[in-house]
Amino acid sequence: MQDISMILQLFGGLALFLYGMDSMSRAIQLGAGKRLRSLLARCTANPVAGLVTGAAVTAVVQSSSAVTVMVIAFLAAGLLQLRQAVPVVFGANIGTTVTAQLLAFQVEQGRYLLLFGGVLLCFACKGQKGRCAGEALFGFGLLFEGITVMSSALQPLTESPQLWQWLVRVQANPALGLLAGLGMTLTVQSSSATIAMLQTVAAQPGPDGVHGLLSLAGAIPVLLGDNIGTTITAVLASIGQGKDAKRVAAAHAIFNLSGAVVCCGLLGPFAALVQRLSPAGPECAVIARQIANAHTLFNVCCALVWLPLTGRMVRLVTRLLPDRAA
Numbered sequence: 001m002q003d004i005s006m007i008l009q010l011f012g013g014l015a016l017f018l019y020g021m022d023s024m025s026r027a028i029q030l031g032a033g034k035r036l037r038s039l040l041a042r043c044t045a046n047p048v049a050g051l052v053t054g055a056a057v058t059a060v061v062q063s064s065s066a067v068t069v070m071v072i073a074f075l076a077a078g079l080l081q082l083r084q085a086v087p088v089v090f091g092a093n094i095g096t097t098v099t100a101q102l103l104a105f106q107v108e109q110g111r112y113l114l115l116f117g118g119v120l121l122c123f124a125c126k127g128q129k130g131r132c133a134g135e136a137l138f139g140f141g142l143l144f145e146g147i148t149v150m151s152s153a154l155q156p157l158t159e160s161p162q163l164w165q166w167l168v169r170v171q172a173n174p175a176l177g178l179l180a181g182l183g184m185t186l187t188v189q190s191s192s193a194t195i196a197m198l199q200t201v202a203a204q205p206g207p208d209g210v211h212g213l214l215s216l217a218g219a220i221p222v223l224l225g226d227n228i229g230t231t232i233t234a235v236l237a238s239i240g241q242g243k244d245a246k247r248v249a250a251a252h253a254i255f256n257l258s259g260a261v262v263c264c265g266l267l268g269p270f271a272a273l274v275q276r277l278s279p280a281g282p283e284c285a286v287i288a289r290q291i292a293n294a295h296t297l298f299n300v301c302c303a304l305v306w307l308p309l310t311g312r313m314v315r316l317v318t319r320l321l322p323d324r325a326a
Helices: 002-042 047-061 064-077 082-095 097-104 108-124 128-159 161-172 174-188 191-202 216-229 231-238 243-265 267-277 283-320
Strands: none
Touching: 002 128, 002 191, 047 064, 047 082, 047 283, 064 082, 064 231, 064 243, 082 097, 082 243, 082 283, 097 128, 097 191, 097 283, 108 128, 128 191, 161 174, 161 216, 174 191, 174 216, 174 243, 191 216, 191 283, 216 231, 216 243, 216 267, 216 283, 231 243, 243 267, 243 283, 267 283
16 A cells, blocks of 8 residues: 555656646747747757757757757748758757756755745736746746655655665666666656656665665666657657658657767766766765766767767768658
8 A cells, every 4th residue: 555655656746747847848938939939940050059049949948849849840841951950959958958957956945935936926917928937937846846746755665675676787787777768758758757757766865875776877878768768759740741850850869879879888987977077975965966967968978979960960861761752
């Protein structure tokens, strides 16, 4: 009975997180959607501008999936060319790391202020922009409430021998962690939610009270699997669209897959670099920040490698998905 209650609490916290993320994204798109779409359509004159625009819009909207779907819609409408769209997708991967960074600040105690402030704005503002701002603020508060509920649900698991055995296997076998992250994101359809869960699990203190349930080296493959899983959204959005829409979805998948393969091959050095760039302290106290930094560093490095190769990426996906001969 206790196990059922814990599972229900865990999924309830996940539901709050997902609903908060969706509410915040929808409110921002409704309040500033036209400006964001106009910015996305205009500021893609060169690959660097496209990268920066994709990162900025995603950081505001808090959803790389929403930006990717926007890009696919613009491609279908002829507002963007494939060479313009690909760097925007690269940038969206960077922008989506903002969520993990915000969660790593552990400002859960301020969630009630965010929730109350959001409701107050909704009641006090008659205009659409004010109400959208209130809904976005309320959704942001729900993110932290969901994280708090999930963290509370996961605490009893720290005493589970079965969980420890599974985590030992994940840390010993990066491929298993990769598959776990992939499966989680394919199920939940939100890499932000699965990365938040990863941060929450890893930050749970172990029996010694110092080390977390999952080390950084064990968490990174799960993180990479999350990144790969999020590409399914672009694939689904491209169904029924033109060739260029399918090509940008393929570029998104290649970007994440190629980066994951290289990162898994350099797992030890990459984890050491992240630890050097992150605050020092007991593992369970800093692991959430380390995971957020690993997420950001991975996507920034991938973007810096692929951005000068935008032309080659375009040629590659065009060869993979050629136009039909007349």
